[in-house]
Amino acid sequence: MSWATERLDALQAGRAEPPPVVRTLQLGTLDDWSEGRVSKRWVPTDDVLNGDGSMFGGYIAALADQMLGFAAMTVVPEGSAFRTINLNVQFIRIARAHPLLIEAMVVSATKSLIVAEVVFLREDGELIARASAQQLVVPFTGSS
Numbered sequence: 001m002s003w004a005t006e007r008l009d010a011l012q013a014g015r016a017e018p019p020p021v022v023r024t025l026q027l028g029t030l031d032d033w034s035e036g037r038v039s040k041r042w043v044p045t046d047d048v049l050n051g052d053g054s055m056f057g058g059y060i061a062a063l064a065d066q067m068l069g070f071a072a073m074t075v076v077p078e079g080s081a082f083r084t085i086n087l088n089v090q091f092i093r094i095a096r097a098h099p100l101l102i103e104a105m106v107v108s109a110t111k112s113l114i115v116a117e118v119v120f121l122r123e124d125g126e127l128i129a130r131a132s133a134q135q136l137v138v139p140f141t142g143s144s
Helices: 003-013 020-025 057-073
Strands: 032-034 037-042 080-091 100-109 113-122 127-139
Touching: 003 032, 003 057, 020 057, 037 057, 057 080, 057 100, 057 113, 057 127
Parallel strands: none
Antiparallel strands: 032 037, 037 100, 080 127, 100 113, 113 127
């Protein structure tokens, strides 16, 4: 078990406090994880909706970055951390005030780079968005 998987366990169990940005943006944490995979059900509040009831796209990007980071945490080597160096979001349908199922998976992991993908689905299975990220593996300094 690494610092990252211990943190995932603690977040999933509600034993760890998420960082201030997670609380401020109301991102929540995660529901489930296994090696190379993470998932959660997330319900948007009115605070993240535009005037027409659609969800702000930058918010989806923030959720994507979070979930892609959680996926990277499942495989990051002991003694290492990571930083997002590329994030690509593709919007398929307009998100509204409906629950989203968010599932991320690692597609490649080397000693220097982790690549992950995430999908955002409505509960009826309709694809809302997808994203991918490259995470640069860096030495863990204890304050990552």
